[in-house]
Amino acid sequence: MNKVLLSGNEAIARGAYEAGVQIATGYPGTPSSEILATIAKKYKDEIYAEWSTNEKVAMDVAAGAAYSGRRTMVTAKQVGMNVLSDALLYTVYTGIEAGLVVITADDPGMFSSQNEQDNRWYAKLAKIPLLEPADSQEAKDFVVLGIGLSEEFDTPVLIRTTMRVSHSKSIVLEGERPSVPQEVGPFVRNQEKYVCTAMWAKKRHPVVEQRLVNLARYAEDAPFNHVEWAEHSLGIIASGVTYMYAREVFPQASFLKLGMTFPLPEELIRSFADGVEKLIVIEELDPFLEEQIRAMGINVIGKEIFPPYDELLPDTLTQLGLESGLIDEAKGMTHSVTVPTELPARTPVLCAGCPHRSTYYWLNKMKMPVAGDIGCYNLGCLPPFNAQHTMGCMGASVGVLHGMSIAGVPEHAVATIGDSTFFHSGMPALLNMVHNQSRGVVIIMDNGSTAMTGHQDNPGTDWTLQGKDAPHVEFEPLVRAMGVEKVLTVNAFDIGEVESGLNECLAYDGPSVLITEGLCAQLDRTPKPSYMVNPDKCIACGACLKLGCxxxxxxxxxxxxxxxxxxxxDPGLCVGCDICRQVCPVEAIQISKDRETQGDR
Amino acid sequence: MKNISFLVAGVGGQGTLLASDILAEVGMEAGYDVKKSDVLGLAVRGGSVLSHVRWGEKVASPVVRKGDMDYLLAFEPLEAMRGVEFLHPKSIVLCNTKAMPPITVSGGSEVYPTHEQVIRVLQSAAATVHFVDASAEAERLGNLKVANVVMLGAFSTLLDVPRKTWEGVVLSRIPQKYVALNQNAFHTGCTVVKRSQLS
Known part of the structure; x- marks a missing residue:
């Protein structure tokens, strides 16, 4: 067997390959994005992968594929599951014709998310099996086992990773891909199963409940769960990467390692609890296991020691272990050197040459309220712009703008939303503005890709994840067709155009759309002259510094x-976007004669 | 087989992740169990990048506790300073001297530490500190981007793994047309540590 070093996400992609998955869908979102990227790169001939317009669409597509007899996988980041969930919940009732696994990549510690929700609850809500891999080997194996479980019990299966599982790398033993059908037969006409109309769905509900009972029975001997006996004074129940941390911090303890965390193996847990003097549950975020185990009438300690927020890294577990007396002082922390407090921060900024810069420059100057959205442009909320005043979830900006408008906010407000986010969930909100007629400017910041998560394709790009040509959907005719009468498109690298476009839209009494077009600086590889400041002309006014470049x-x-x-x-960082030259009041910024920017970044 | 833990620190765009991937793979090729964990945040937009890499007989956690890092491989002095809490008195540090001031410094609101401060802080935390001007070496070789491979070459001399294993892993990740350049960069790195030992 081939031994390779894979990230959890690469291992999930490998798992899809080894499980005979033929269709994989999703919407990009950290920390889940690399799964489909890896499939498209490595297993393109065996697995069709697509970036759908949003997670709900991805799940509907997956349902259709699994109903048609193809093994299927869907991926989402933790908040993407909120969008996906509407579609997930009907597939629970229908079941499938071929295996269907849903991957949720959670983000304890909130490295790149707007909240820290624990998506294990979705398994309980939906009444489907939940698997939690602890490293890359398990990430791969659990996809294969998950597809098997899905087909055996006729149910979608949820696999939950966290950032540390998805983005950590560890050694994986690769297996083979099973043979899968090249063709599928005619579509199954089984209305009582696949049409969730109330009269039929009502009959499916008891099936779902019975399935859960069967799954709980299965969980008792499932290959996912095992006990590791050591000293009997302390027993720890853990799952996911938290098990790995705990293994290291509490080397003497006995462990019940759960790979399947819903439904739980009650008898296994009971016998483990009987074998130890003190029983604790270590789990990141919510007391998901703890509450279920308590409900079995088993005395267990969890959240009174380990808080329901942030990661529970080995350092944190050590600290909490010491404070609660689970660890002896002597084996405690060893480090003594602290990081000097006065070190300058390294905050992320809009890249040199970013097309979003001109818009936030003006929004900062004009001081109007800005409803923001999810993407690189969220950096517009930080200095020197401070020009984003709300941000909640994908597509929220347009609805929030409408709400501000009908609430009677006296200022003229705007929404900023990226191209992919607009396609994802901004469109229904814009239709709502058109239908219910409010005043406000929606700025679609079109940088030609889903940049923040790694430049994925979307309906605005002329290519797909499969590398096929696609029609490039134009924003201006699209929003006009949606009923917006005031629509302007401007060049994001022309400060004057952005300003006059913004002013014209602001003056319009109704919903308007300003499209700021400019390719992402990370994608633009055309060499351009780089710029320099003529020190004799510069009057040190600081205007260019307000660009935050x-x-x-x-x-x-x-x-x-x-x-x-x-x-x-800095000639090494300048990419020649020309914006600073345009804001300089004394023409001190000019093209540098001796240097071209490198087009090969 | 002894457990060895490495902290790899740098700034988005410096090749920090590639370097920590290579370090992990070298461990695997040398027969260790290996795990690594990256913290990226918005790294691609110029933020800090931090990787934990572990070699051992059987590695459980991909994340290392403070005070347990045996080595710090830093591509930037300020990022090296942020990592000192992970070190112990016997740790070894290899640090690139080229500073990359964050925008808080270039914009004038904060001050970058002096070279003396960098030396003092790193020396107070570790047993040995090596500085390498990898960026200057890379510029001499004609491509700033190979600074990370220069650093890896230098770092390889601090560990007990055959040079052939290192070169095999490094070069397997490089497109054919850059192999010679990277081979040069690695060799250059191998020679610079002796010249640059500070304490």
Whole structure:
């Protein structure tokens, strides 16, 4: 067997290959995005993969494929599951013709999410089996086992990773791909199963409940769960990567390692509890296991020691173990050196050459309220712009803008939303603005890709994840067809165009759309001249510094009159977008004769 | 087989992740069980990148406790300083001297630590600190991007793994047309540590 080093997400992709999955769908979102990217890169001939327009669409597509007899996988980040869930819940009633697994990649510690929700509850809500891999080997194996479970019990299966499972790498033993049918037969006409109309769905509900009883019985001997006996004074129940942390921090303890965390193996848990003096549950986020185990009448300690927020990394477990007396002082933490407190922060910024910069420059100057959305442009909420005043979830900006407008906010407000986010869930909200007629400017910041999560395709790109050509959907005719009468498209790299476009839309009494077009700086590989500041002309006014461009820095030279530092451009970082030249009041910024930007970034 | 833990620190775009991937793979090729964990945040937009890499007989956690890191491989001095809480008194540090001031510094609101401060902080936390001007070496070789491979070459001399294993892993990840350049960069790295030992 081939031994390879894979991230959890790469291992899930491998698992799909080894499970005979033929269709994989999803919407990008950290920490889940690499799963479909890996499938498209490595297993393109065996597995069709697509970025759907949103997670709900991805789940509907998956349902259709699984009903048609193809083994299928869907991927989403934790908040993507909220969008996906509507579709998931009917597939629970219908069941499938071929295996269907749903991957949710949760984000304890909130590295790139708007909340820290624990998606294990979705398994309980939907009444479907839940698997939690602890490393890459399990991530791969659980997809294969999950597809098997899905077909055996005629149910979708939820596999939940966390950022540390998805993005950590560990060694995986690769297996083979089973033979899968090249063709599928005619579509099954089984209305009582696949049409969730009330009269038929009502008959399916007892089937779902009985399935859960059968699954609980299965869980008792499932290959996912096992006991590791050591000292009997302390027993720990854990799942996912938290098990790995706990294994290291509590080396003497006995463990019940759960790979299947819903439904739970009650007899197994009971016998483990009987074998230890003290029983604790270590789980990140909510007391999902703890509450279920308590409901069995078993005395267990969990959240009174381990908080329901943030990761429970080995350092945290050690600290909490010491405080609660689970660990002896002597084996406690060893480090003594602390990080100097005065170190400058390294906050993320809009890249040099980012097309979003001009919009936030004006939004900051014009001081109007801005409803923001999910994407790189969320960085517009940070200095020097401070020009985003709400941000909640994908597509929220347009609805929030409408709400502000009908609430009677006296200022003219705007929404900022990226191209992919607009396709994802901004469109119904814009239709709502059109239908219910409110005033407000929706700025669609079209940078030509789903940039934040790694430049995935969307309906605005002319290619698909499979590498096929696709029609490039144009925003202007699209929003006009949706009933917006005031629509303007401007060049995001032309400061004047953005300003006049914004002013024209703001003056319009009704819903308007401003499309700011400019390719993402990470995708634009055309070499352009780089810029420099002429120190003799620079008056140290700081106008260019208000652009928050990482290539523009304060120079050592100061202006004699004011004593303020002049500006300087780092030629290694400048990509020649020209925006700073346009904001300089004294034409001190000019093209550098001796240097072209590197087009090969 | 002894457990060895590495902290790899840098700034988005420096090749920090590629370097930590290579380090993990070298461990695997040398016969260890291996795990690694990356914290990216919005790294691609110029943020800090931090990787934990572990070699051992059987590695459980991909994340290492503070005070348990045996080595710090830092691509940038400020990021090296952020990592000191992970070190113990016997740790070894290899740090690139080229500073990349964050926008808080270039914008003038915060001050970058002096080289003396960097040295003092790193020395107070570790047994040995090596500085390498990998960016200058890379520029001499004609491509700034190979600074990370120069660093890996230098780092390889601090560990007990055959050079052939290192080169095999490094070069397997490089497109054919850049193999010679990266081979040069790795060799350059192998020679610079002796010249640059500080304490």
């Amino acid at each position: 990482p290539a523009i820095v304060k120079a050592d030279k100061v202006d004699e009159k004011t004593g303020n530092p002049k500006a300087e451009i």
